[in-house]
Amino acid sequence: MAARNISRFWEWGRxxxxVGRNYADHAKELKNAIPTEPVLFLKPPSAYVREGSPILVPLYSSNLHHEVELGVVIGKGGTAIPQSAAMEHVAGYALCLDMTARDIQDECKSKGLPWTLAKAFNTSCPVSDFIPKERIPDPGNVKLWLKVNDQLRQSGCTSQMIFSVPYLISYISDFISLEEGDLILTGTPKGVSAVQEHDELQAGIDDIVSMNFKVERPDH
Ligand SMILES: O=C([O-])CC(=O)C(=O)O
Ligand SMILES: [Mg+2]
Known part of the structure; x- marks a missing residue:
């Protein structure tokens, strides 16, 4: 069997x-309180989608939102990782979209139910090429942007994160052991909005990486 390559981490099934509400301006735009501890939820590996394949609007949603986020790719697993050692566990980064069925999330929130169908459906995690760690010397200071049909919708800097990358790695690993090939999505800045079938999404991190995705309706 060929050796697994971390630069194709989305194929590993990890x-x-x-992390939700990690930017105060986004928490405010959705009228959520500023969190005092990270808000966590999960997506399954089946959520990954790569450039060349479309983002599919779930049949049950009529309000699919984009959320542009910095993804952190774990290179070395661990439990209860101290903040001071957290960066040793990072292999690199990826630009990610946390696609969200906002109408379903609102319904789940009002009923006190989990967000699974709002966040974890097929193609809910578009992901860029792997970015080796050296290309982002400070993950707490990169600009994220997202355009829909050439119109800028999101533009933020990871310096606005409430909880830093080392803090998140330490916090998460206290409760959920991190494994090589895991991905942490670090939350979205403000500007989330709805996308429709046939829309073209373009997103990037500074001039380090960019990616394009089309939105489609599934045919089943
Ligand atoms: O759905 C939300 O607003 C929470 C979230 O993922 C984020 O803040 O990135
Ligand atoms: Mg998000």
Whole structure:
């Protein structure tokens, strides 16, 4: 069997841990309180989609939102990782979208139910090429942007994160052991909005990486 290559981590079938409300301006735009501890949820590896394949609107949603996020790819697993050692566990980064069925999430929130169908459906995690760690010397200071049909919708800097990458790695690994090939989505800045069938999404991290996705309706 060919050796597994971390630069194709999305093929490994490892978990995707997502952080919510990690930017005050996004928490406010959805009228959520600023969290005092990270808000966590999961996506399954079947959520991954790569450039060249479309983002599919779930049949049960009529309000699919984009959320552009910095993804952190874990290179070395661990449990209860101290913040001071957290960066040793990072192999690199990826630009990610946390596609969200906002109407379903609102319904789940009002009923006190989990967000699974709002966040974890097929193609809910578009992911860029792998970015080796050296290309982002400070994950706490990169600009994220997203355009829909050439119109800028999201533009933020990871310096606005409430909880830093080392803090998140340490916090998550206290409760959920991290494994090589796991991905952490670090939350989205403000500007989330709805996308429709046939829309073209373009997103990037500074001039380090960019990616394009089309939105389609599934035919089943
Ligand atoms: O759905 C939400 O607003 C929570 C979330 O994923 C984020 O803040 O990135
Ligand atoms: Mg998100």
């Amino acid at each position: 978990k995707i841990i997502c």
